[in-house]
Amino acid sequence: MDFPLLAVLAATLTIATPLVWAALGALINERAGILNLGIEGTMYAGAFVGFLTAVTTGNPYLGLGTAVVAGLAAGALMGLLTVTLGVNQHVAGIGTTLLLVAACDFTNRLLFATGTQQAAASFERWFPGLGVLAQYPMTFVAFLVLAPLLWWVLRSTGFGLRLHAVGENPEAADAAGIPVARTRYAALMLGSALMAVGGSFLTLSLLGTFTLDIVSGRGWICIALVIFGRWKVWPVVAGALLFGFTDALQLQLAITPLFSGVPNELLIAFPYLVVIAALAVWGRRVRYPGAYLTPYRRA
Amino acid sequence: MKILLRAGESRWLAPAAVLGAVVLTLLLTAGPIRLAGANPVAAYQRYTINPLTTPGGIGDVLLAATPLLFTGLAVAVAFRVGYFNIGAEGQFLAGAIAATIPGLYLPGLPAALALPLAAASGALGGLLWGFLPAFLKRRAHIDEVVTTLLLNPVALLLVQGLLNGPWRNSETGFPDSDRYGAGYTLPTLAEGSRVHWGFVIGLALVVVVFVVMSFTPLGLRLRAAGQSPGAARFSGIRVTTLQFRSALVSGALAGLGGAVQVLGVQHQLTASISNGYGYTGVVVATLGALTAGGVLLVSLLLGDIAVGAQNASIALQLPTQMGAIVSSTLLLAVVALLAARRYRVVLRRPFVRRRSTAERGDS
Missing domain, CATH: 1.10.3470 (ABC transporter involved in vitamin B12 uptake, BtuC)
Structure with missing residues (x-):
């Protein structure tokens, strides 16, 4: 049996794409000290809103745009709850996810009551003849633009350093004249917009349609990847590729005769278990951002 | 207008925040209910009172x-x-x-x-x-x-x-x-x-x-x-x-x-x-x-x-997911308003010195 390595590598990049977008969004949030468990719902909203726009307008770029707007709104909601009001971040995040998923399912049911899911206008792959490189536009942007840009922004720009400051020591940042609340809002809205783009990749590129439970825990994977990658851009991207590879391998094994006896669901669960194992090995005693989970109020 | 931290907390504030959250939830969810072509008041009656009548x-x-x-x-x-x-x-x-x-x-x-x-x-x-x-x-x-x-x-x-x-x-x-x-x-x-x-x-x-x-x-x-x-x-x-x-x-x-x-x-x-x-x-x-x-x-x-x-x-003909919207909105409204009770809003001239100790007692 010859192993289709090229196909698996190509699938790795595709599967890792939404995770790179959303995990880097979560990384921005957490650098500012906020654990955003709204990620699952934000990805779901991005997927649904993007799909809805693409169906009605026939333009996937507009779908991408509205997904960004949905993400900004979700980030603002998280900001209101965790930054302005100082609500427990776990509760605010789970509440946001539950609300966004319910709102999307509700709207989906209202508009597509008959159960027939329409196909949306979706992105085409670039360079169709080039094997591994035949990828969706958002994949190229994720690896070639987003990751390097964010890496540079976080380490070399004022905004990146301010993010770091409010996430590590908001008292000191405040004393130095950095607007803590505004910086955290910016982090939440920017990060949530990236999460929504990640979600919209599922509908606008990968599937071309919307199905219930389309995100299916990818948001939680991203939260794990950020810890696994210790809040650094390239290790997080590497983690997303690791997950993408195990998922691609799993998909390949599912159609391999040797593994036909293994239940499909076991193979689908495999990447989740790999992430937990990776966390158990490399996530021990990591140093969290100094102000992780802590709201800031002037004394 | 200025938002300040509250110095003390009075006993009625937490129940008032919960009540306010219920009202806020009703107001916020009225929009999607209307969107679905139903009457919000009739919907709330079905959600809360109707199940308990039989x-x-x-x-x-x-x-x-x-x-x-x-x-x-x-x-x-x-x-x-x-x-x-x-x-x-x-x-x-x-x-x-x-x-x-x-x-x-x-x-x-x-x-x-x-x-x-x-x-x-x-x-x-x-x-x-x-x-x-x-x-x-x-x-x-x-x-x-x-x-x-x-x-x-x-x-x-x-x-x-x-x-x-x-x-x-x-x-x-x-x-x-x-x-x-x-x-x-x-x-x-x-x-x-x-x-x-x-x-x-x-x-x-x-x-x-x-x-x-x-x-x-x-x-x-x-x-x-x-x-x-x-x-x-x-x-x-x-x-x-x-x-x-x-x-x-x-x-x-x-x-x-x-x-x-x-x-x-x-x-x-x-x-x-x-x-x-x-x-x-x-x-x-x-x-x-x-x-x-x-x-x-x-x-x-x-x-x-x-x-x-x-x-x-x-x-x-109101999709069942509305129930989940109501309960998650209620969750966020309650935690938000319970957190908000730590603040008070001063409507004008916060720099005018008022009877600060008396104010602390009645807020």
């Missing part, structure tokens, strides 16, 4: 509240000690799977043996599903939020894998298990009602958790560990051990909930057995202020809304 409706509310009692207690017990178990969903499913094992493989057992066995098996299943995150937290300081969350989709995949594989229905071929032996049926509370003894078990656990938390030295240690881990550790309380044990109890409670649901309602394992009860447990526990009594009240309220949402979907 005996059958009340029964449905108790039935809907039953799984929430278990998952709500599970989350409350863990959160109370500062262990953020967001995996009640997976533990509930693991409990349902574990209770199904005797139900399918020992179908001939009489009820007196079958029910305790299946319930214990379910609790053990939930406990085992919660063990790995608790162990990793204790031994390697790995964040339990992430690991418990990640195990939720894995548990669902395990259910689906079993139902598509070894437990596929032998008569219909559909992906749901065969029905359990006759002994594995939790009796109903009254003839013709669907409310089963699982609700009573849930009530008993509410009482147990209340008594342990309020009146025992263990409860005091648990509350101390949750409220102020540093001080608790200093006074000799082994916080990580307490968290570890609470995590296991939490998993067992959620697992027992899964067992009760299959034994009392479905009498077989289905892929849609959980319906998000584990995540709703976070809502129940938070709105219930992590207390046993609060969990009971909020379970009944959300059960009421869930039954109302079912009715409204038929009577008003």
Whole structure:
């Protein structure tokens, strides 16, 4: 049996794409000290809103745009709850996810009551003849633009350093004249917009349609990847590729005769278990951002 | 206008915040209800009052509240000690799977043996599903939020894998298990009602958790560990051990909930057995202020809304997901306004010195 390595590598990049977008969004949030468990719902909203726009307008770029707007709104909601009001971040995040998923399912049911899911206008792959490189536009942007840009922004720009400051020591940042609340809002809205783009990749590129439970825990994977990658851009991207590879391998094994006896669901669960194992090995005693989970109020 | 931190807190402020949150929820959800072409007032009446007007409706509310009692207690017990178990969903499913094992493989057992066995098996299943995150937290300081969350989709995949594989229905071929032996049926509370003894078990656990938390030295240690881990550790309380044990109890409670649901309602394992009860447990526990009594009240309220949402979907063509929108909006509104009560709004000229001490008293 010859192993289709090229196909698996190509699938790795595709599967890792939404995770790179959303995990880097979560990384921005957490650098500012906020654990955003709204990620699952934000990805779901991005997927649904993007799909809805693409169906009605026939333009996937507009779908991408509205997904960004949905993400900004979700980030603002998280900001209101965790930054302005100082609500427990776990509760605010789970509440946001539950609300966004319910709102999307509700709207989906209202508009597509008959159960027939329409196909949306979706992105085409670039360079169709080039094997591994035949990828969706958002994949190229994720690896070639987003990751390097964010890496540079976080380490070399004022905004990146301010993010770091409010996430590590908001008292000191405040004393130095950095607007803590505004910086955290910016982090939440920017990060949530990236999460929504990640979600919209599922509908606008990968599937071309919307199905219930389309995100299916990818948001939680991203939260794990950020810890696994210790809040650094390239290790997080590497983690997303690791997950993408195990998922691609799993998909390949599912159609391999040797593994036909293994239940499909076991193979689908495999990447989740790999992430937990990776966390158990490399996530021990990591140093969290100094102000992780802590709201800031002037004394 | 200026927003300032409040110096003191008066007694009526928390109830007022909750009441305000209810009003805010009604206002916010009126929009989508209108969008669906229904009258908001009629919808709220269906969600809250209508289910309680008939005996059958009340029964449905108790039935809907039953799984929430278990998952709500599970989350409350863990959160109370500062262990953020967001995996009640997976533990509930693991409990349902574990209770199904005797139900399918020992179908001939009489009820007196079958029910305790299946319930214990379910609790053990939930406990085992919660063990790995608790162990990793204790031994390697790995964040339990992430690991418990990640195990939720894995548990669902395990259910689906079993139902598509070894437990596929032998008569219909559909992906749901065969029905359990006759002994594995939790009796109903009254003839013709669907409310089963699982609700009573849930009530008993509410009482147990209340008594342990309020009146025992263990409860005091648990509350101390949750409220102020540093001080608790200093006074000799082994916080990580307490968290570890609470995590296991939490998993067992959620697992027992899964067992009760299959034994009392479905009498077989289905892929849609959980319906998000584990995540709703976070809502129940938070709105219930992590207390046993609060969990009971909020379970009944959300059960009421869930039954109302079912009715409204038929009577008003309002999709059932509206119920989830109402309960999650209520959650966010309550936590937001409870947090907001720390602030006061000064409408004009905050720099004018007023009777500051008197003001502190009446705000």
